[in-house]
Structures are given as C-alpha cells and as structure tokens.
Amino acid sequence: MTKKTVFYCESCGYEAPKWMGRCPKCLAWDSMKEFKIEKEISRDRTKPTLITDDALPEERIILNIPEMDRVLGGGLTCGSSVLIGGDPGIGKTTLSFLIASRMIELGYEVLYVSGEESLRQLSSRKTRLNLKGPFSILTTNRLEDILSAIAEKVYHLIIVDSIQSIYNSDLSMLPGSINQIKDVSSRLIMEMKKKEITHIFIGHVTKEGAIAGPKILEHMVDTVLYFEGDKTLPYRLLRVTKNRYGPVDEVGIFQMRPDGLVSVDNPSRFFLSDREHMGTGSTIFPYITGTRPILLEIQAITPKTTFSMPKRLSLGYDINRLYVIVAVIEKVTGRPFFDRDVYVNVTGGLKITEPAVDLAVAASIISSYKDKIIGSQTAIFGEVGLTGEVRKVVNMDLRLKECERMGIKKVLCPLGVEYTSNMEISSVKDVKTLYERL
Ligand SMILES: Nc1ncnc2c1ncn2[C@@H]1O[C@H](COP(=O)(O)OP(=O)(O)OP(=O)(O)O)[C@@H](O)[C@H]1O
Ligand SMILES: [Mg+2]
Known part of the structure; x- marks a missing residue:
C-alpha cells in the first residue's frame, strides 16, 4: 500500500494534485483541503483477451414484471448496473421492492440496501405491498458496510436506495455531494462488476428532472431508467434513456395502486x-x-x-x-x-x-x-x-x-x-x- 495525497475544494469539490490558496473553479479562498488516499500496488496485470466470432452468451433474468422486462430489452441482464431516477414519492422504492421480491421468488439472493428508511418502515411496506419471501435488508449510509456485506455473502442482486444517501467516511465531503456520489458509485460498480453481481441504484433527481450528482454516474451504468408520472394520476411511466442491452425508446406503463404497482397490459384501453x-x-x-x-x-x-x-x-x-x-x-x-x-x-x-x-x-x-x-x-x-x-x-x-x-x-x-x-x-x-x- 502507498499513500497518495490529493486536494479537494470544500465548496465546489474541485480536485487538484497540489495545494492552492484559491480554488481555480469557484474562486473561494483557502478552501483546498488535503486527503490521503491509500493506493494498492498490484503486481497482477490484466491481459488482453481475444474474442471470436461466436458471441459470449448474455444471461437475462425474466422478472415476470412485463413492463419492466420489456423496457430493459427482454429482462434484467445478469451482472449489469441499472440506475432508476425519479421525483420524490413517485414510487422508486415501491418499484425496487417489487423487483427484489420477484428475484427472491425466482430463487436468487437479494440484498436491499436502504439509506433512507428504517427497518420498521421497510417491513410495513413489504406487508402493505403483499410481497412474499424473506428480504435481506441492510439499513446503512456507509459504503464500507455495503462492501463488507458483499465480501461476506454471495448476492445475485443488490439494490441501493438511494445512491445519494451512501457516503464514504474516508472523504470529508458531505453525503450527496458530487465527489461522494462519484466515489461511492465508482467503487460499488467496480466491486459488483468484478463479482458479476447485478445491481440497481435508485437516484434522486434535481429540480430540472435530471439525476442528481455527476453526469458521469449515467455514463458509468449500463441502463438509465426514469420513473415518471403525474402524482395526481394513478399511472406511472418507466422511460429508458440509456441501455447497453436494448433499445432506448421503450416506455413501460404501470398503475399505482394502494397494494403496489401493476403492469398495464393494454395501454390503449x-x-x-x-x-x-x-x-x-x-x-x-x-x-x-x-x-x-x-x-x-x-x-x-x-x-x-x-x-x-x-x-x-x-x-x-x-x-x-x-x-x-x-x-x-x-x-x-x-x-x-x-x-x-x-x-x-x-x-x-x-x-x-x-x-x-x-x-x-x-x-x-x-x-x-x-x-x-x-x-x-x-x-x-x-x-x-x-x-x-x-x-x-x-x-x-x-x-x-x-x-x-x-x-x-x-x-x-x-x-x-x-x-x-x-x-x-x-x-x-x-x-x-x-x-x-x-
Ligand atoms: N402507507 C401507504 N399507503 C398507501 N399508499 C402509500 C403508502 N406509502 C406510500 N404510498 C404510496 O406510494 C407512493 C410511492 O412511494 P415510494 O416510497 O415508493 O416513492 P419513492 O419514489 O421511493 O419516494 P422517495 O423519493 O421519498 O424515496 C407514494 O407516493 C404514495 O402514493
Ligand atoms: Mg424511496
């Protein structure tokens, strides 16, 4: 292990390799703070692999949520990273609970990480939505807890609700700040891709409707979905804006009912x-x-x-x-x-x-x-x-x-x-x- 020193501006998150009296981005004086990052020197080197004309098989899980499966391009691709954004209270947690429940029914190991709701809240939600199966729930805001949970047990799907609520305590920036989101998401994606764990991140959106945090978050994941709709109306739209495993103009239509979300099979009617x-x-x-x-x-x-x-x-x-x-x-x-x-x-x-x-x-x-x-x-x-x-x-x-x-x-x-x-x-x-x- 070696230690690398970087400097971050406390007010705007600008990163610099050396200390500066004034941040060149936001022009704040004396805002650069020093951070030590432990860097592992690995002697293993990844070698190039030759891919032949025969495509490597792509494994998909059909969730039996017709609208979700269609929007994802024919089911959830194993090992992929999905980001679901949406307005407050639109139904992101309801949707992710439904996905978790379907995966459990299919016999997969699922971990639901909640940085926003207590165990009691989540448990009563599960009962209200009439979802079956024992849920493995981790209520935490700390990145380390998620990483150690992944290290201890093999999971097929991990849902993080929400990515903005998780922080790395090694960094002094506030949870939800751009650098925290960047750090947390890149570490989680790297770790889960390495272990081929399918993962879904729930993301807050800004006033303008874009996913809160750095744009790079959308670049890092394979699929970006927006859960939208008029909260006064009973239906919700699941729109795909990026998909490395399917088309991007699909829209899934759901009906929000007191007992949960239901796919709308005949939208014309x-x-x-x-x-x-x-x-x-x-x-x-x-x-x-x-x-x-x-x-x-x-x-x-x-x-x-x-x-x-x-x-x-x-x-x-x-x-x-x-x-x-x-x-x-x-x-x-x-x-x-x-x-x-x-x-x-x-x-x-x-x-x-x-x-x-x-x-x-x-x-x-x-x-x-x-x-x-x-x-x-x-x-x-x-x-x-x-x-x-x-x-x-x-x-x-x-x-x-x-x-x-x-x-x-x-x-x-x-x-x-x-x-x-x-x-x-x-x-x-x-x-x-x-x-x-x-
Ligand atoms: N106890 C309840 N009884 C009936 N409907 C409820 C209840 N709790 C929530 N709902 C409905 O479910 C909707 C979606 O809630 P949900 O928590 O899934 O949204 P969310 O997008 O995760 O919100 P947040 O941004 O706060 O995390 C709510 O807007 C509400 O209409
Ligand atoms: Mg929620």
Missing part, C-alpha cells in the same frame, strides 16, 4: 377509458413508444381571446410545432386565428415528440373551431409540412393494426397507405382537404 364522452376538439391518435402502439386522445380548444395577444398553450406537445400548425391552418384555409386562443392537451400527461401527431393536432383544432365532433370511431395520424402537405410517417402498419384491434372504424392518414382491413382508410392530401372534410 387504459388511456382511452372515457371514449364515450369525446366531444368537439378531441381526436384519437395512434402513438408509438418504442415498438408499441398506444391510442391516445389529443384535445384542443379555440376560445375567443380576451388577451391583446392570443394565447397558445400546449401540454404534452411541442409549443413551437403548435405555432407552425396554427400558421399552416391559417394559411391554407385563409381563416385568421388572431382573435382565438389555442390550447392543446395530450391526455394522460404523456409527452409526444414524434411528428406523426401533427395531423391529429390540426384536426383537433379544426374540430373545436368548426364545432364539429370527430368522434371516438376515427383515428388520425400524419406529419404536416409547412405548405400544409401531409407526409407519411414511420410504423404506419403498426398504428393501423392497433386502431383495428381497438375497434376504430375510420382512419385519416397520409396518401399511399395500403392496409387491408374492415376500417375505412381515408387518405388526406393536405390540411386544406382535412379542413373541408371535417
């Missing part, structure tokens, strides 16, 4: 539960998340404005695209909207970024403006160009298949769509045609 009451300004749009289509309702209202500048407001749809859609409707129909406010809403609190929704947004605005009901039997999709033309979009067959499955009778879509079914496929050349047809 879930999001369109109130189809009978669709009035003017409402249209159905077949949305694609990852590989899965979901029918959603797009709503718009266009009341006479009482402001000097008409208001444009959008929830779940890009506001700039709304400006474009309104401008296109004005141009191709010759009807100005300067005396009208335009409000658009994607029901269920989903955020849609794909341009395929443009035509449904335009149809909702026109439906509200003309006071004509489109109804719950018609679905609409297509991208709208600046000259008002309607363009083809990706995954049209998938969208049409979902519409057919959900009993839609008519689909308004771009020209050139070929799909054989009992549904009426009505091609829309441009926004002007749409305006005349509604």
Whole structure:
C-alpha cells in the first residue's frame, strides 16, 4: 500500500494534485483541503483477451414484471448496473421492492440496501405491498458496510436506495455531494462488476428532472431508467434513456395502486377509458413508444381571446410545432386565428415528440373551431409540412393494426397507405382537404 495525497475544494469539490490558496473553479479562498488516499500496488496485470466470432452468451433474468422486462430489452441482464431516477414519492422504492421480491421468488439472493428508511418502515411496506419471501435488508449510509456485506455473502442482486444517501467516511465531503456520489458509485460498480453481481441504484433527481450528482454516474451504468408520472394520476411511466442491452425508446406503463404497482397490459384501453364522452376538439391518435402502439386522445380548444395577444398553450406537445400548425391552418384555409386562443392537451400527461401527431393536432383544432365532433370511431395520424402537405410517417402498419384491434372504424392518414382491413382508410392530401372534410 502507498499513500497518495490529493486536494479537494470544500465548496465546489474541485480536485487538484497540489495545494492552492484559491480554488481555480469557484474562486473561494483557502478552501483546498488535503486527503490521503491509500493506493494498492498490484503486481497482477490484466491481459488482453481475444474474442471470436461466436458471441459470449448474455444471461437475462425474466422478472415476470412485463413492463419492466420489456423496457430493459427482454429482462434484467445478469451482472449489469441499472440506475432508476425519479421525483420524490413517485414510487422508486415501491418499484425496487417489487423487483427484489420477484428475484427472491425466482430463487436468487437479494440484498436491499436502504439509506433512507428504517427497518420498521421497510417491513410495513413489504406487508402493505403483499410481497412474499424473506428480504435481506441492510439499513446503512456507509459504503464500507455495503462492501463488507458483499465480501461476506454471495448476492445475485443488490439494490441501493438511494445512491445519494451512501457516503464514504474516508472523504470529508458531505453525503450527496458530487465527489461522494462519484466515489461511492465508482467503487460499488467496480466491486459488483468484478463479482458479476447485478445491481440497481435508485437516484434522486434535481429540480430540472435530471439525476442528481455527476453526469458521469449515467455514463458509468449500463441502463438509465426514469420513473415518471403525474402524482395526481394513478399511472406511472418507466422511460429508458440509456441501455447497453436494448433499445432506448421503450416506455413501460404501470398503475399505482394502494397494494403496489401493476403492469398495464393494454395501454390503449387504459388511456382511452372515457371514449364515450369525446366531444368537439378531441381526436384519437395512434402513438408509438418504442415498438408499441398506444391510442391516445389529443384535445384542443379555440376560445375567443380576451388577451391583446392570443394565447397558445400546449401540454404534452411541442409549443413551437403548435405555432407552425396554427400558421399552416391559417394559411391554407385563409381563416385568421388572431382573435382565438389555442390550447392543446395530450391526455394522460404523456409527452409526444414524434411528428406523426401533427395531423391529429390540426384536426383537433379544426374540430373545436368548426364545432364539429370527430368522434371516438376515427383515428388520425400524419406529419404536416409547412405548405400544409401531409407526409407519411414511420410504423404506419403498426398504428393501423392497433386502431383495428381497438375497434376504430375510420382512419385519416397520409396518401399511399395500403392496409387491408374492415376500417375505412381515408387518405388526406393536405390540411386544406382535412379542413373541408371535417
Ligand atoms: N402507507 C401507504 N399507503 C398507501 N399508499 C402509500 C403508502 N406509502 C406510500 N404510498 C404510496 O406510494 C407512493 C410511492 O412511494 P415510494 O416510497 O415508493 O416513492 P419513492 O419514489 O421511493 O419516494 P422517495 O423519493 O421519498 O424515496 C407514494 O407516493 C404514495 O402514493
Ligand atoms: Mg424511496
């Protein structure tokens, strides 16, 4: 063992190899403090390995939580590191308890490390969620406790709730500070990867919604998931933003119930539960998340404005695209909207970024403006160009298949769509045609 000396700024965490009177990053005076780090000199050297054309087998565990398995790209990869971030109280601990319970049911050894809740709290949560099996729980905030637990027993899965609550007592920085998170996560990942233990870190998020701590945390792990949703609504979305073992545009949908989280198998039915009451300004749009289509309702209202500048407001749809859609409707129909406010809403609190929704947004605005009901039997999709033309979009067959499955009778879509079914496929050349047809 040798000792290495480093200096950290107490106020911003800047690391320097030598002492400085003033931190070059945050410009604080006399903030550099000395740390001694023990460094092991290893005589073993890792040698390069030749990989052949035959891929090394990748082992996955199917958790039997359909939405989670799908988002992970077909189950939890053995030995992988997963980071789950989310707002306070959104259900991160509930989700990780569910994963732990399923792993225990499958016969794996699981250690649940909690730096936030007491044993009593966790035990009553387990009873409330009706989860089976004896849970191995370690309530600690110290990194050393986790490392010694790993050294003493073989675990297949370790869940750390939360990574921000764990600290290394050798460092003088506060728990949750950038350098603590960096140090704790890199040591844990290194140790667990070496022992091929699958690990899940729960992460807090900042006010802006990003995972709290250094960006490097997201680089270090294999998979980053965000657990999101409107706390006033019963469902939660599990969104993947990074995955070394699967696609990154999948979204898992769960329902939060008093007895825990339940996977939503038929999201179209879930999001369109109130189809009978669709009035003017409402249209159905077949949305694609990852590989899965979901029918959603797009709503718009266009009341006479009482402001000097008409208001444009959008929830779940890009506001700039709304400006474009309104401008296109004005141009191709010759009807100005300067005396009208335009409000658009994607029901269920989903955020849609794909341009395929443009035509449904335009149809909702026109439906509200003309006071004509489109109804719950018609679905609409297509991208709208600046000259008002309607363009083809990706995954049209998938969208049409979902519409057919959900009993839609008519689909308004771009020209050139070929799909054989009992549904009426009505091609829309441009926004002007749409305006005349509604
Ligand atoms: N005793 C309870 N009875 C019914 N519902 C509860 C109870 N405790 C928690 N919940 C519900 O479970 C939800 C999720 O709680 P959970 O602790 O899993 O969230 P979290 O994301 O881990 O929060 P935190 O950021 O505080 O760790 C809560 O918002 C609440 O609606
Ligand atoms: Mg929690």
